[in-house]
Amino acid sequence: MKELGHGADVNNIASIYNIDPKNIIDFSSNINPNVIPNLDKYVIEGLKECRSYPDISYMNLRKNISEYINVNKDFIIPGNGATEIIYLLMKSINKRLAILNPTFSEYKRAAILNNLEVIDLQLNKENNFEVNIELIKENIDSFDSLFICNPNNPNGKVKYLQELLNVIKQNNKLLIVDETFMEFVENEEDYSLIKYINQYENLFIIKAVTKFFGLPGLRLGYAVTSNKNLIEKIYNYKEPWTINSFADNLSNYIFKDSEYIKTSKNYYVKERSYMIKALKGINNLKVYDTDTNFILLELTNKKSKQLKDELLKDKNILIRDASNFIGLDERFIRVAIKSHEENEILIKQMKVALGD
Amino acid sequence: MKELGHGADVNNIASIYNIDPKNIIDFSSNINPNVIPNLDKYVIEGLKECRSYPDISYMNLRKNISEYINVNKDFIIPGNGATEIIYLLMKSINKRLAILNPTFSEYKRAAILNNLEVIDLQLNKENNFEVNIELIKENIDSFDSLFICNPNNPNGKVKYLQELLNVIKQNNKLLIVDETFMEFVENEEDYSLIKYINQYENLFIIKAVTKFFGLPGLRLGYAVTSNKNLIEKIYNYKEPWTINSFADNLSNYIFKDSEYIKTSKNYYVKERSYMIKALKGINNLKVYDTDTNFILLELTNKKSKQLKDELLKDKNILIRDASNFIGLDERFIRVAIKSHEENEILIKQMKVALGD
Numbered sequence: 236m237k238e239l240g241h242g243a244d245v246n247n248i249a250s251i252y253n254i255d256p257k258n259i260i261d262f263s264s265n266i267n268p269n270v271i272p273n274l275d276k277y278v279i280e281g282l283k284e285c286r287s288y289p290d291i292s293y294m295n296l297r298k299n300i301s302e303y304i305n306v307n308k309d310f311i312i313p314g315n316g317a318t319e320i321i322y323l324l325m326k327s328i329n330k331r332l333a334i335l336n337p338t339f340s341e342y343k344r345a346a347i348l349n350n351l352e353v354i355d356l357q358l359n360k361e362n363n364f365e366v367n368i369e370l371i372k373e374n375i376d377s378f379d380s381l382f383i384c385n386p387n388n389p390n391g392k393v394k395y396l397q398e399l400l401n402v403i404k405q406n407n408k409l410l411i412v413d414e415t416f417m418e419f420v421e422n423e424e425d426y427s428l429i430k431y432i433n434q435y436e437n438l439f440i441i442k443a444v445t446k447f448f449g450l451p452g453l454r455l456g457y458a459v460t461s462n463k464n465l466i467e468k469i470y471n472y473k474e475p476w477t478i479n480s481f482a483d484n485l486s487n488y489i490f491k492d493s494e495y496i497k498t499s500k501n502y503y504v505k506e507r508s509y510m511i512k513a514l515k516g517i518n519n520l521k522v523y524d525t526d527t528n529f530i531l532l533e534l535t536n537k538k539s540k541q542l543k544d545e546l547l548k549d550k551n552i553l554i555r556d557a558s559n560f561i562g563l564d565e566r567f568i569r570v571a572i573k574s575h576e577e578n579e580i581l582i583k584q585m586k587v588a589l590g591d
Numbered sequence: 592m593k594e595l596g597h598g599a600d601v602n603n604i605a606s607i608y609n610i611d612p613k614n615i616i617d618f619s620s621n622i623n624p625n626v627i628p629n630l631d632k633y634v635i636e637g638l639k640e641c642r643s644y645p646d647i648s649y650m651n652l653r654k655n656i657s658e659y660i661n662v663n664k665d666f667i668i669p670g671n672g673a674t675e676i677i678y679l680l681m682k683s684i685n686k687r688l689a690i691l692n693p694t695f696s697e698y699k700r701a702a703i704l705n706n707l708e709v710i711d712l713q714l715n716k717e718n719n720f721e722v723n724i725e726l727i728k729e730n731i732d733s734f735d736s737l738f739i740c741n742p743n744n745p746n747g748k749v750k751y752l753q754e755l756l757n758v759i760k761q762n763n764k765l766l767i768v769d770e771t772f773m774e775f776v777e778n779e780e781d782y783s784l785i786k787y788i789n790q791y792e793n794l795f796i797i798k799a800v801t802k803f804f805g806l807p808g809l810r811l812g813y814a815v816t817s818n819k820n821l822i823e824k825i826y827n828y829k830e831p832w833t834i835n836s837f838a839d840n841l842s843n844y845i846f847k848d849s850e851y852i853k854t855s856k857n858y859y860v861k862e863r864s865y866m867i868k869a870l871k872g873i874n875n876l877k878v879y880d881t882d883t884n885f886i887l888l889e890l891t892n893k894k895s896k897q898l899k900d901e902l903l904k905d906k907n908i909l910i911r912d913a914s915n916f917i918g919l920d921e922r923f924i925r926v927a928i929k930s931h932e933e934n935e936i937l938i939k940q941m942k943v944a945l946g947d
Contacts, residue, residue: 247648284808294606449642452637452641454832474701
């Protein structure tokens with residue numbers, strides 16, 4: 236089987252490179268290394284729930300999310316990861332979708348599979364891929380909906396979007412914001428658009444448990460919107476029971492663990508600062524500034540594929556070759572911010588590989 | 592929220608009827624009451640896997656299923672329950688789909704949501720809803736694919752389908768068989784079409800862990816077909832990571848637990864016989880013969896809605912009002928075969944409610 240071009244393809248890559256997947260340090264997927272306490276206990280409780288079907292209307296799950304983000308539970312649509320939400324949304328919106336690139340490839344894949352017309356807007360490398368509101372204004376008549384990842388994957392920068400939200404509203408368009416990585420941002424509350432959900436019906440936000448709570452295998456994401464028309468369309472397409480009982484049950488605990496949430500946030504403020512500084516100390520490497528838990532890097536003396544191969548074969552380190560993002564090229568890689576010990580290993584080996 | 596017309600809607604119904612869901616004995620969903628040993632241990636192991644993304648190509652999961660049903664792993668497509676498989680299939684087949692009714696309503700819902708033309712073929716109450724091959728032959732030019740549930744939900748009868756498979760093949764059509772309940776059947780190997788998978792490319796079988804392994808909250812089903820064209824189409828539409836890490840990990844154990852499998856099969860042979868006999872002893876009730884873990888019943892002196900209300904309000908027993916199946920009417924109910932103790936309670940209370 237060929238490589239799939241996503242991060243998080245460890246087993247497949249391990250088999251291609253003939254490495255035991257257990258030995259790989261995976262910097263290609265952006266997962267919080269901190270662990271929620273007492274998960275074992277919760278999971279045994281979840282197992283009991285597994286003996287019956289999950290509640291088809293996920294009332295308890297929606298209530299837990301509702302309390303976590305302080306939004307009416309009827310404005311929350313739970314999904315099998317953010318992925319289910321993205322695919323349902325693409326079935327439910329109008330034909331012309333603008334996407335700000337470079338960004339996560341599943342938006343476009345889901346849009347095309349659902350016969351949407353995709354308008355690829357391109358952010359500027361020279362401007363560090365910063366969200367360009369002028370570019371959006373210039374193209375406003377070309378789309379019905381605009382998809383933004385904030386902070387953006389792969390470059391990790393967050394952006395104030397209040398002005399954009401108003402522009403989009405004034406033009407009767409829909410703003411879709413993937414805030415999957417928002418919880419990693421310092422002063423999250425300043426940047427997250429969740430607080431505008433009641434007021435703006437033209438806003439659709441995607442969030443997930445995957446990254447910040449460090450549980451990608453659990454498969455739990457959710458949509459937040461007060462747009463009743465869109466909610467109805469999505470439920471029309473939604474398949475029953477897509478969220479498993481472990482996820483349903485764990486929602487009773489993880490969202491309420493304020494200690495875990497605080498510790499993780501503090502960890503990322505500190506570790507981000509360490510990583511950026513350390514990476515900037517490496518020759519032949521351009522470091523893009525980040526507000527989240529991964530970092531975009533540009534190589535000046537080597538191709539990304541080559542560095543990936545070297546780090547994997549010699550050091551069991553898996554980085555994300557980011558050359559397949561629209562608008563990036565064969566010089567780009569992305570690395571996650573993992574535990575401090577793992578980050579140190581990465582820094583050390585990158586120094587060796589890039590010729591310091 | 593209104594009742595959803597499926598079984599397995601316990602929490603919602605409990606809230607409508609103002610009953611603690613924990614007190615309800617749920618005969619509306621068809622789940623094996625026997626429990627696989629050591630699940631706690633497996634689930635703690637699965638939790639560790641949850642810290643990374645599931646393998647996007649589910650190699651290990653497909654290998655485990657492959658060994659369980661003795662089919663090439665490349666012919667297996669794992670899904671988030673049988674439901675994901677049904678919805679993917681509807682995106683991937685030709686326009687005209689015949690469905691044998693009465694049967695599980697999600698087939699038709701999924702077909703219509705994907706703009707298929709549904710041809711509803713009707714099985715005959717007078718013939719105990721037995722699969723009618725003549726009816727299919729008469730209508731063979733009206734469809735591209737035929738969907739059969741075997742044994743069928745809601746009536747529970749299994750049918751030899753070899754002859755039908757040949758008829759369908761000779762006419763260049765696709766036969767889709769939902770074998771979700773096949774493992775409950777005595778002499779399963781005589782009835783299951785799995786053994787024809789290599790030989791017949793016009794065959795598509797749906798199976799799941801949900802019912803027989805008693806884990807509906809786990810969300811694990813799978814498709815089996817040697818039709819490479821169909822496999823390719825389905826993967827084209829398939830969303831990534833739809834199966835959670837607990838399900839992926841549990842596949843290492845549940846399919847290999849031959850003791851659990853044997854004990855469950857024996858239990859159902861015995862308990863089915865007891866239940867049918869006991870129900871036949873109740874007045875004002877027609878019992879349809881079954882080969883699986885649920886029984887279709889027809890009331891002669893009461894409407895199904897009324898009996899459902901009475902059993903729920905007075906006795907905390909939830910039965911499936913089967914009046915919304917196409918071709919059934921307000922006299923039909925369906926009950927699961929549960930533990931012997933629970934079955935005895937049902938029999939006793941049905942006797943009271945139906946006026947013995």
